[in-house]
Amino acid sequence: MTKSIALTALFFAVSAAHAQSGAFRPTKPVTLIVPYSAGGGTDVVGRLFAKELGELWGKPVLVDNRIGANGVIGTAVVAKAPADGTTLLLAVSSIVINPYVVPKLPYTTKTDFTPITPVAKPVSVLVSSPSLPASDLKSFIELAKARPGKYSIASSEPSTRLSGERIAKAAKIQLVQVPYKGAAQWMADVAGNVVDTGFASLTSALPMMQHKRLKILAIASAERNTTLPDVPTFREVGINDLDSKSWYGLFGPGGLPPNTVAAIYADVMKVLAKQEVKDRIRSLGAEPGGEDPAAFARRFHQELHEYDQLTREAGMQVE
Structure with a gap:
């Protein structure tokens, strides 16, 4: 019995040591707000990091899918949360587009x-319904030029709508924009031949492509992706300004103390150092991140500036 008690004590001591191995020491469960529906690319990545960080911190990291209003509803929760690191946001580039296309942000x-x-860092792809008589972006553009206004493109957030507008402008084609409330819904409609095309993260599109529920026509990256070596890039058909700048960005509320930012960043880097995590991210069609907070802040504010011009050019800005 003495031996059993000693082993039990050792087990809890090791567990406690492991739980305290993180630089960030939350005193209660952490909420990770994902402002999009469950099952999408942002959600899948969020749950991966929630599990890993929860183990590191010794506190649960609870994923909360607060959907609606192009991500605004969930994002607003974090904006109003205490700046102590226990409420975090996993956002995509819509957060820097919404100020120009959503009236009266809260x-x-x-x-x-x-x-x-x-x-x-996810890679964006243009997907189509299985029955679309085009095998790649070049043949789709030919179809769209032959029948202006015949083909549709779905979007569930400003970033995907903007990508569609930019393709139409660059290729000089007319596409019918079909808005949706969530990516899962429009991707199901693409698979069901209700809508013709849409922009998605490779993370979301890859499983459906593998099950032949949709086709991937082009990829928004500087080079072909090793996961999809036969899929051309937009550059290859003369559309040069759609290289992916996407990210799954981790944010805290405004005014998060620098030492808390540094601690959370250090723990994210511990997670990203795991080979199995990097392999999992790549299997989802994305690349591991890890840009330091100062560099990411510069990128964030630079993209806020850039999307002001891009949304204005696309005629998407609200008055």
């Missing part, structure tokens, strides 16, 4: 969030 994007790091 927060100030520039000041109400603290950039920590992009945990991963």
Whole structure:
């Protein structure tokens, strides 16, 4: 019995040591707000990091899918949360587009969030219904030019709508924009031949492509992806300004103390150092992130500036 008690004590001591191995020491469970539906690319990546960080911190990291209003509803929760690191946001580039396309945001994007790091960098792809008589972007553009206004493109957030507008402008084609409330819904409609095309992260599109529920026509990256060596890039058909700048960015509320930012970043880097985590991210069609907080903050504010011009050029800005 004495031996059993000693082993039990050792087990709890090791567990406690492991739980305290993180630089960040939350005193209660951490909530990770994912402002998009469960099962999408942002959600999948969020749950991966929630599990790993929860083990590191010795406190549960609870993923909360607060969907609606192009991500605004969930994002607003974080903007109003205490700046103690126990409420975090996993956002995509819509956070820097929404100020220009959503009227009367309930927060100030520039000041109400603290950039920590992009945990991963997804690749965007143009997908189509299986029955679309085009095998790649070049043949789709030919179809669209032959029948202006015949083909549709779905979007569930400003970033995907903007990508569609930019393709149409660059290729000089007319596409019918079909808005949706969530990516899962429009991707199901693409698979069901209800809508013709849409922009998605490779993370979301890859499983459906593998099950032949949709086709991937092109990839928004500088080079072909090793996961999809036969899929051309947009550059290859003369569309040169759609290289992916996407990220799954981790944010805290505005005013998050620098030492808390540094601690959370250090722990994210511990997670990203695991080979199995890097392999999992790549299997999802993304690349590991890890940009330091200062660099990510610069990127965040630079993209806020850039999307002002891009949304204006696309005629998407609200008055």
